[in-house]
Amino acid sequence: MESKIVISAVNIRKEYVTKRHFITGKVKEKYVAVKLASFDIEEGKTVGIVGESGSGKSTIGEIVGGLQEPSYGHVLYYGKNLKDLSDEEYRDYRKSVQFIFQDPKGSMDPNYRIIDILTMPILTAKIVNNKKEAKNLAEEMLNRVGLDSSVKNKYPGEISGGQCQRAAIARALLLNPKLIVCDEPVSALDISVQAQILNLLRELQKELNISYIFISHDIGVVNYMSDTILVMQNGNIIERGPAKEVLLHPKEDYTKKLIESAFV
């Protein structure tokens, strides 16, 4: 059976206005973050995006996840344009696409306990009926990602970066996502913790058949995680292909440079 395509991006372009005329508001200058990008994400597969800062990696992730709208082009969710989705379908889409960010502590409200941070989204999305059920589910998920239950009553500032990133993964998983956009999930972590998180993400993928968009500047990590790799430079996808192919036989000079400067 052919695997289904969860999300495809079709001819996406993203521009930011940097200067307007001070009276008429006419656009005088704009910055193009993503020039033209199209790609598909299959169920249970990982698409890795590498490139240096400012190349538009994160912008692509945010557009696919619905945090930003593309200036041109569109995003298809199971073959349907995001703009044509009914309210109910759109809610389902927002549940199915989750994020994990670079700075785990920065992505959590420091004034809430971990358990509150985890239960809030599932209550809002009406996956459970009451707070008690939500709590049970959240605790189960915390154990699933390898945290013991003493963590649940702590604040994000009180636990280590690695533990916090695990909690962030638990938060994303609670909504039964089809796709998780991982935006530099390990670059703020220590090397010894990095391996723990990468292994956890891969285990979960095998078990729950989730797709990932894995964004990182570290080509070694992207290679380990991904089935397909997109190499980005200045808003363009300059090279793409199966991970092995891109790494062993890079075609573009820039890709060669990236591989060479990764010290492994």
Place this chain on the structure above:
Amino acid sequence: MNNTVELKNLHIKAGNTSLVYKTSLIVKEGEIFGLVGESGSGKTLTAKAIINLLPQGLTYTADEIITVGKNMLTASNEEKRDHIGKNVGYIPQNTVFYLHPLIKIKNQIGDGYIQHTHKTKQEALEKAEMLLSKVGFKSPKTILNYYPWQLSGGMRQRCNIAMALMNDPKLIIADEPTTALDTTVQKQVMELFKAINEEMKLSILLISHDLGLVKRYSHSLGVMYAGQIVEAGSASTVFDEPKHPYTQLLIKIIPSLNIKKNEPLTEIPGFVQDKDRDSQGCLFYNRCPKAMDICRVKVREHMKEDHYYRCNLE
């Protein structure tokens, strides 16, 4: 060959908690010494103790600290400042905030030079121009007239390197010099360090969390864990025959480009302990796959030729 830095049994404390315990290191003349470790392992504190820059509130004791031929333990504060200012170039961790954003490069790059050599500003600018072209700027004059925020991260880092070279130091301490930079820029900056080291016979103390980077560029290295150097030696010995379990795991843990994708990565369970760093036992005990009962109370220090490690295993 002389040693640029000699450090014996450094012990840094904040109140009653030990942060760095029993750390010794030797940087030889003209070599790049890599100090690797995870965050919070005391790399930066060790480096700062060498140049007398420890933050307030921390106390330290040591058997010996010799920085570029001067004993830091007996010198007065004035002597220390003078000696270190002339002989050591320091490139701190957070380079984005190191240069003053509201002062042009030309007005801040020569400050240390004028202070320590009593030259005029004109002479300082000439030297700065020469060094800026050395670190790879094609038109150093224009760079001098820029504000730091007009430069990119890599350019700013090169300005910092030029600034550290102003006083013709014998030692450069580079604290995570490439952490905030892109991989391609990182390579440029590291090649620059290598060129400086070879050309000017400078010693460089390179602090980094990136084992691959240290492997490629340093001659010898020390691996720090929880405030102690657990293994040290020449880069080739440590990488080819690592003795300490922590080093062995560290080398295995990095996803290399020819990794087999079906196998999970080796992990180090748990996380770095931050209490009881002055215990007599092995601090890696809780996470070590080869831990024995004796490791909890006692640890042996080995010294074979230049290869140092602290572990109960042979």
